[in-house]
Amino acid sequence: ALIALIGMILAPTLAQAAGRVVAPRGWAESSAAAPEAQRRASRWKDALGLRLEQVASAPDDDRFAETVAVFERPDPVSAEVMEDEQTAVAELGRVVANVVGADPPEASGLSTTSTGEVVIWARWIVDELAYHCVLAPTGDDATVVIMAVRARELDDELGRLETMATTIDGVTAPMPRFSLTAWRGGALLVWLALALALHAAMLRYVDQEDDHSQAGRRASVINLGLVVVGTLIAYFGLAGRELAISHAGGSREGLTMWVAVAGMIVAGAHFLIASRFDRGVVQSAPESGVFASGVYSNADILRSSITRTNMRMREVEGSEAADGEAVPSRAADLDSEPIEVGRITVDPAERE
Known part of the structure; x- marks a missing residue:
């Protein structure tokens, strides 16, 4: 509008x-x-x-x-x-x-x-x-x-x-050729090429090596800003070709709107596709531990966090059991009484 x-x-x-x-x-x-x-x-x-x-x-x-x-x-x-x-x-x-x-x-x-x-x-x-x-x-x-x-x-x-x-007033240049299809297809290809170029450039500035998710998100945000600039350039750049556009069955405003919408669609699709890539290589991976391989993903981080939490819970339970403290049964109710665990002494005579 x-x-x-x-x-x-x-x-x-x-x-x-x-x-x-x-x-x-x-x-x-x-x-x-x-x-x-x-x-x-x-x-x-x-x-x-x-x-x-x-x-x-x-x-x-x-x-x-x-x-x-x-x-x-x-x-x-x-x-x-x-x-x-x-x-x-x-x-x-x-x-x-x-x-x-x-x-x-x-x-x-x-x-x-x-x-x-x-x-x-x-x-x-x-x-x-x-x-x-x-x-x-x-x-x-x-x-x-x-x-x-x-x-x-x-x-x-x-x-x-x-x-x-040869002195007729009002004579102009003939109507130039203008292809709406070529312009629309060309605009889409330009946005796609720009998205790929920005993605490749952003890979050099990510926190983890080959982190396509982060690179894609950053590139798509930059691309949205360039869509605004590109739309204005297209609008004013087409000012001298309005007659040709009209003769081809289009309008300057309609073609400019196509350029803007195509750019936004490419930027949005780039963001969604890049978000599905959650694996990367940690640039300074530790020598041992879950990240020793250098390969990580969001799912790996979640599973690692859960596993380490469960291990700490088991260590606490084992320590309490060794000291004779009450350890709640996993099958018991939250309101049930704790079970006392004591040390059993066996008489040497009974062994015989």
């Missing part, structure tokens, strides 16, 4: 707004855009099934208004897609297929924006129109840009289109 509360206060917002195109000087945007451009963008919106974020158009001084439309796609652009140009272009073609058709593009590639991020672009010629399309990663969603000009004017407009494609 505490980790979740900290996450709500400190964690940045996961949602990332769609990018926006910087319209050239003299172009109109939104409701001021040319009616033809607005109608064209609306048709694209219906064909793509995406949310329309921005419409811009060139001055309506001829029969055709050059149109730029920006759409928001709810799915992010993964790092795997951006690693290969062919895969990236295929992804863009799949997104805009309902507008430009299924034919391969006339030209395509990856471009670097003014902020250093990479976007995917491709160009199609369909029905005397040239479509310059862009797919840009923008956090946990993606931005799709479609720019349309007349095909015969493409050479004149190409520089402007490429400039708009």
Whole structure:
């Protein structure tokens, strides 16, 4: 609960707004855009099934208004897609297929924006129109840009289109890969390795040689303290990967909680297992006696104590019997009278 509360206060917002195109000087945007451009963008919106974020158009001084439309796609652009140009272009073609058709593009590639991020672009010629399309990663969603000009004017407009494609606001790095399974398994392995290392280190400081019980208990207590430290490190260390964790189906707080619980389970199991080892070697064993072998256990100490107590009781009873004192019978009641034991004298004549 505490980790979740900290996450709500400190964690940045996961949602990332769609990018926006910087319209050239003299172009109109939104409701001021040319009616033809607005109608064209609306048709694209219906064909793509995406949310329309921005419409811009060139001055309506001829029969055709050059149109730029920006759409928001709810799915992010993964790092795997951006690693290969062919895969990236295929992804863009799949997104805009309902507008430009299924034919391969006339030209395509990856471009670097003014902020250093990479976007995917491709160009199609369909029905005397040239479509310059862009797919840009923008956090946990993606931005799709479609720019349309007349095909015969493409050479004149190409520089402007490429400039708009590389100056999109809000472009981020693609969604990095993140494996929840690998992180969870890795956290468990780290705690196990740490427990073993601490156990081995504590064996050097135990009172008796090879006392795994004492070493294990000490190591598990230290490990519990390290669980707190490790949990905080994991929480703040994952701050920059929240989008990837969210895209993988997890959360920063949930993964941090897993790290903490795994550490506590390992420390608890270490303590319980180590407590079952009660044998060791006394480092300065005596030359004789019950500890002469140097090997001891808690059970040995208990049995030795009982045996020595019984021996002392027998010595006392024997001494009292030799002095003629009353010795209570083991079979008698606690309230029964003591039996007098005296010395018997035999006459030499009776021996004959």
